[in-house]
Amino acid sequence: MRKLIAGNWKMNGLASSLEEIETLKGLTGGAACDIVVCPPFTLIEKAAQQARGSHIAIGAQDCHTKTSGAFTSDISAAMLCEAGARFVILGHSERRAVYHETNMIVARKATAAQEAGLASIICVGETRAERDEGIALDVVRRQLRGSLPIAAASANTAIAYEPVWAIGTGLVPTIDQIDEVHRSLRQILEQELGQEGRLVRILYGGSVKSSNASSIFDVPDVNGALVGGASLKASDFAEIISAAA
Numbered sequence: 001m002r003k004l005i006a007g008n009w010k011m012n013g014l015a016s017s018l019e020e021i022e023t024l025k026g027l028t029g030g031a032a033c034d035i036v037v038c039p040p041f042t043l044i045e046k047a048a049q050q051a052r053g054s055h056i057a058i059g060a061q062d063c064h065t066k067t068s069g070a071f072t073s074d075i076s077a078a079m080l081c082e083a084g085a086r087f088v089i090l091g092h093s094e095r096r097a098v099y100h101e102t103n104m105i106v107a108r109k110a111t112a113a114q115e116a117g118l119a120s121i122i123c124v125g126e127t128r129a130e131r132d133e134g135i136a137l138d139v140v141r142r143q144l145r146g147s148l149p150i151a152a153a154s155a156n157t158a159i160a161y162e163p164v165w166a167i168g169t170g171l172v173p174t175i176d177q178i179d180e181v182h183r184s185l186r187q188i189l190e191q192e193l194g195q196e197g198r199l200v201r202i203l204y205g206g207s208v209k210s211s212n213a214s215s216i217f218d219v220p221d222v223n224g225a226l227v228g229g230a231s232l233k234a235s236d237f238a239e240i241i242s243a244a245a
């Protein structure tokens with residue numbers, strides 16, 4: 001399966017950061033994987049113009065469940081699409097925790113994204129306390145089941161397993177733990193989507209760096225990565241991409 005490597009810039013980046021996309025284009029031409037950069041909303045249109053005609057796609061970090069209406073400050077999937085985005089990250093733990101996004105809201109956002117022509121990267125992941133309690137698999141399985149859009153398919157949906165305790169901490173689960181969770185998520189995808197569930201890409205996210213990327217990509221059901229901090233500098237991100245390719 002062709003790997004998908006997505007960079008989540010989170011709330012980082014001003015216009016000057018677009019240089020990183022220019023550098024990334026040069027460093028990753030011909031890479032045998034799909035590459036997505038998800039800058040903040042304010043940079044999407046410019047980033048998409050810059051990436052036009054290249055192998056890099058642009059994504060957003062959230063969208064609303066509705067296409068339009070009285071939702072001050074929110075942004076719809078259609079708006080993102082018009083600005084040039086092709087992907088959207090949904091249900092990131094930083095949003096689930098702070099904005100109380102439930103699985104049902106994530107599923108509705110993913111359905112809205114799909115209707116607008118965007119592919120979703122749906123995040124799931126347990127907290128440290130949930131892992132210590134031995135319920136990590138139950139948590140991520142429930143999140144995945146509840147967060148899938150109507151008519152999920154490999155063309156419009158990818159999943160990112162991001163253990164909350166591994167995000168931005170430098171901590172990474174063991175290879176066996178990643179393997180166990182990804183296999184379990186694959187099972188759920190097959191139960192929910194049948195044959196199509198085998199083709200949905202499952203990314204790993206949480207402290208991915210060039211030094212650990214290769215061993216993570218060797219896990220059979222790891223089909224890519226969702227990278228935070230190490231996606232901000234083109235040279236770091238390109239090393240992760242080359243480990244995948």
Ligand SMILES: O=C(CO)COP(=O)(O)O
Nearest residue numbers: 008167168206207228229
């Ligand atoms: O949250 C993440 C990507 O969405 C992971 O962030 P880090 O790679 O900085 O740990």
